[in-house]
Amino acid sequence: MQSTAMVKVAEMMHIVMVPWPSQGHLNGILRLARYLVDEEGVLVTFVYPNCLYQLALNRGQSKAALSKTAEDAGANAATTPLFLSENLHIEVVEDGLPLDKAPDLGSFASSISTFRQGVQLLLRELIRPAPSLCSNGDGLKSYTHSWPTPRCVVADTFIPWVQDLADAVGIPRVDFWTSTAAVYSMGSQMELLVSKGVLPLSKSCWVDQDTKWTAIAPFIEGAPGLPPFPVTELPVEFIRPEAATAPEFQFMLNAFSRIPEAHTILIHTLHELERPVIEGLRAAELPVYAVGPLPEGLPFTTGSASSAVATNDCLQWLDTQSPCSVVYVALGTIVKPTAAELHSLALGLEASQRPFLWVIRPDLIGTNQSLADALPSGFLQRTVDRGHALVVPWAPQTQVLAHASIGVFLSHCGWNSTLESMLEGVPMVACPRAAEQRSNAKWITEIWKMGVAMEMREDGSFSKEAVESALRNALSEDGSVFFRKQARHFKQLARAAFQREGSSRANIQHFLRILRSLNEQNSGKEQHQEGSAKSFIGVLGSFAS
Ligand SMILES: O=c1ccn([C@@H]2O[C@H](COP(=O)(O)OP(=O)(O)O[C@H]3O[C@H](CO)[C@@H](O)[C@H](O)[C@H]3O)[C@@H](O)[C@H]2O)c(=O)[nH]1
Numbered sequence: 001m002q003s004t005a006m007v008k009v010a011e012m013m014h015i016v017m018v019p020w021p022s023q024g025h026l027n028g029i030l031r032l033a034r035y036l037v038d039e040e041g042v043l044v045t046f047v048y049p050n051c052l053y054q055l056a057l058n059r060g061q062s063k064a065a066l067s068k069t070a071e072d073a074g075a076n077a078a079t080t081p082l083f084l085s086e087n088l089h090i091e092v093v094e095d096g097l098p099l100d101k102a103p104d105l106g107s108f109a110s111s112i113s114t115f116r117q118g119v120q121l122l123l124r125e126l127i128r129p130a131p132s133l134c135s136n137g138d139g140l141k142s143y144t145h146s147w148p149t150p151r152c153v154v155a156d157t158f159i160p161w162v163q164d165l166a167d168a169v170g171i172p173r174v175d176f177w178t179s180t181a182a183v184y185s186m187g188s189q190m191e192l193l194v195s196k197g198v199l200p201l202s203k204s205c206w207v208d209q210d211t212k213w214t215a216i217a218p219f220i221e222g223a224p225g226l227p228p229f230p231v232t233e234l235p236v237e238f239i240r241p242e243a244a245t246a247p248e249f250q251f252m253l254n255a256f257s258r259i260p261e262a263h264t265i266l267i268h269t270l271h272e273l274e275r276p277v278i279e280g281l282r283a284a285e286l287p288v289y290a291v292g293p294l295p296e297g298l299p300f301t302t303g304s305a306s307s308a309v310a311t312n313d314c315l316q317w318l319d320t321q322s323p324c325s326v327v328y329v330a331l332g333t334i335v336k337p338t339a340a341e342l343h344s345l346a347l348g349l350e351a352s353q354r355p356f357l358w359v360i361r362p363d364l365i366g367t368n369q370s371l372a373d374a375l376p377s378g379f380l381q382r383t384v385d386r387g388h389a390l391v392v393p394w395a396p397q398t399q400v401l402a403h404a405s406i407g408v409f410l411s412h413c414g415w416n417s418t419l420e421s422m423l424e425g426v427p428m429v430a431c432p433r434a435a436e437q438r439s440n441a442k443w444i445t446e447i448w449k450m451g452v453a454m455e456m457r458e459d460g461s462f463s464k465e466a467v468e469s470a471l472r473n474a475l476s477e478d479g480s481v482f483f484r485k486q487a488r489h490f491k492q493l494a495r496a497a498f499q500r501e502g503s504s505r506a507n508i509q510h511f512l513r514i515l516r517s518l519n520e521q522n523s524g525k526e527q528h529q530e531g532s533a534k535s536f537i538g539v540l541g542s543f544a545s
Contacts, residue, residue, distance in 0.1 A: 012087070013150045013515060014043040016126060017176075018119055019093045020156035021049030023333040027227050029156060029415050031294035035498075040512060043147050045089045045126060047119055051097035063453035088174040093118035098294045112161075126150055127169045141148035150517045152455075154266065157187075158251075160258035172518070174511075175262035179415040181269050181277040181288065182443065184434040185223045186234055188255040188286065194253060200244035201231065206454070225280020235436040259286065264511060268292040268415065271503040272493050273448070278371075289507040295495050296398050314357060314400055317390045319356050321405035324480065327471060328406050328426075329360040330397060332414035335433040337364065341461060346375050348467020350383055354407070354475060357400065358391045401426050402476045408451075408474045408483075410467075413440040425491030427451050430471045431462065452479070452487040469485075474531065 017033050021025045026049070036042035055409070096114030127149055154164035154174040165248065166173040177184045193199040198220070220230040231239055237248040264287045271278055271290040281457040282286045318326060327349060331337065337345065342364065354487045366372045372380050383389035397417070401409060401424040410429040411417045418440055421428050428451030430441035454470040456462050473479050497504035 009043065010146065010148055012041060012043050012148065013512065014045070014126075014150045016047070016123065016150045016153040018047045018153060018159060018162055019049065020158040020178075021051055021097055021115065023052060024414050024416055025156050025158065025178045026052055028292065028294060029154065029176050031296060032154070032176070032266070032268075032291065033035065033088060035294055035514075036510070037085060040508065041087075042512070043087045043089070045091060045122070045147075045150065045307055047086040047122065048090050049094045049095040049097070049115065050092050051095050051099055053092045054099045070327070079183060080146050093122060095189055115159075116165075119162065122169075123150075123153065123165050123169050127171075138325065138345075151518065152263070157184075157480040158205060158255050160255045160261075163258055163261050172263035173261070173352055175259065175265045177265065177267045178437050179268070180440060180443065181267050181281060181290065182226060183235065183272040183439050184265075184288070185226050185277055185281055186220070186238075186436075187252070187440070188259055188281070188284070189220065189223045189254055190238065190256040191223075198231075199234075199238055201239050223280075224286070225274075225277035233439045233442065235439070236434050263287070264289065264514065266291045266420070266507075268294065268512065270494055270497050271507070272497075273490070289511055290379045291504045291507050291511075293423055293497065294504075295498060314390065314392060314395050315403065316405045317407045318357065323404045324407040324484070325355055325412055326403075326405045327352065327354050327356040327408055327429075327475075328395075328400055329356060329410040330395060330417065331412040331431070331433065332417055332433075333361070335412045335414075337433065339460070342374055343376050344462055344464045345467055346379050347464035348471065350379065351391070351468040351473040352380075352475075354471060356383075356389045357395065358389065359395045359397075360391055360393065362393050398424075407480065408471065410454075410471070413437040413444060415440060419494070419540070422450070422487065422490045422494045424487040425484070427456055427474055427480070427487045432469075432472075433460075448486065450483055450490055450492060452483070509511075 006192045015036065017029055019029045030046065031045045037044050066132060095118070096112075126147075150171055151173050152172045153162055153166045154176050155166075157175050159176045163173045180395055190199065198218070203526075219230055220234070221228040223229070235252070237243065237246070237252050240246070243249040249508065265281075267278075267288055269288050269290045269292050275292070278288055278290055297472070297541045329345065329349065342360075344359075350356065362376070380391070384391055398420050400406065401420055406424075406426055408429055409421045409426050410431060411421065412433045412434070413428070414428050414435075414437065418428070428444055430445050430451055431454045432441040439451055444451050452470045452474045454462055455466040475484055496502050499505070
């Protein structure tokens, strides 16, 4: 006889979630998983790419902390499902990526088949009607509990092949986008821009063919919800001179060209932040829903965020600083400033005469270099040794930003960092380096006006003077009052998103109603029946708001 708990589980909605294997992409979707489980009573099977799992362990997270059961703590991470809570099932899947460095688009492209195969096996396993207790011999374990067939697979926009896997098992793919609606809108135009011959940019568009950042190309028109904008605002991978032959370009083109196949699109943004763009995307018949900024959930969502050493070092040092005085500097998990840029940052920070907490990841320092070698001569003695600064390999960023001593966040404008800064009402100094960060920086500084843009040279590099001047502007008496007021306004909006009447909460509930309705429509039908995807579109239409 089934227990009451088992009966209840059988009635619950089950969703599979697949991130793109990089920290910046993992964080948002993992937060969504936790939210669905904790607040909406959904069962989630979450694919955790092995390279990120190992990275989290290496950064000081104990296996026991990653997995809440004693059995899992001693088991082989690559093959063992981890149970973080009764209703959140983490499945570590081999991704073929190197464990010693953050994966880039290039390395991911070459290892794609390993990850794809792992996800495919998992999906097939989950769709099996009856669970079994033994290993299936493919390195994946079968479940020991009977969760219902997944209703959909939510996957990062960068892994569009999940569409094929979802089609094969007869469930819809839901696209999860980890950046702004604005950049999604730009991406939705990529195929068209290629067919019109606008992209890849012709070499004649470049002032200097060795320069990655400066283009004299036309404005782009027609992106849903966006006014015409200069081509240089497109993500760097779209426009760099070597784009035509770069694997990243084809990779992006492939990802964005499969947008129309997704049954619904969840964007990790806030409706109130990007209303015209979201409305423009909907008018273009893209079923988008803003579902951010998702609250931080799992302790390991930010790598070593809960690593006791990093947390204590940073927070204790921040406790010794005056309110709103400290510059927090962190460039995310991928961006690699050049040696000259590291020097400009160091000297600009020193010249600003403000206390600072600076994250310098180990991979930013040469293999045979020490931290001191990577920085200007005597810099650490003049700053850290005198108690004016702290330099760490990794910081508990969300806790740092929440600390009362933080005055400004000098950031590369990665979207997670931007949302985290917004959630704490911290003004920003924008130092975009790659990907879609130039567009994010524009919104932060020109539209939301919650920070200062650092002046860039034509080739996209920056000087010590640019760092110093941006910090002085942001922290000047007038500047700090103005930017803090703006940042506080967005903090309120961001925090309201998941309150009772909050827009993102309502959007998530709306999305779940669509899935439930699909469930009802399909009840009594075969799970693998062709056409379930089409009926999903029908249901979506009837819910469209
Ligand atoms: O010392 C650190 C440094 C980073 N983080 C966390 O790591 C994440 C970094 O994410 P993000 O700010 O988005 O930067 P990237 O890792 O560089 O993210 C990539 O992915 C993002 C999401 O698509 C894009 O917006 C970026 O441009 C792209 O570089 C954030 O949650 C941070 O809290 C820490 O916890 N501690």
